Amino acid sequence: MNCRGVIREISNYLDGELDSSARADLERHLEHCEDCRLVVDTTKKTIQIFCNSEPVALPSDVRARLHEALEKRLRRRAP
Template structure:
């Protein structure tokens, strides 16, 4: 069976954990052989798992938290939240 990307994404965790049944595993592997996007998502997910499993602690540079909070606040000022499925004014 040919899987669409959205179905592969649903199986990424099981793929990495080795918990997929043989038929699904084969379908996911076939898809990953030709899909660069899903392969990148797989690699990114694997990297996140590796990084979050790393127990080392790193000291942040002085002032890092303050700069991060200031940048996030600046970006949020320009962000407008539109609930999913709502109709924008003038769209209907």
């Protein structure tokens, strides 16, 4: 999985909706990609703050805004 894949799947990953092979794939990427680790970590913390530590799905508008922000960030980095 590449950075784009991680961004695409991040909400599924954090919601626990990824199947085990996709999850393992994503976690392998996180092991060597500090950027994605930071994004996942920040997103996880944000969700926890929003939801008072209860694991709940992101509201769709928050999810959309998050994806947009992450896509922009990726586009800036990629030549």
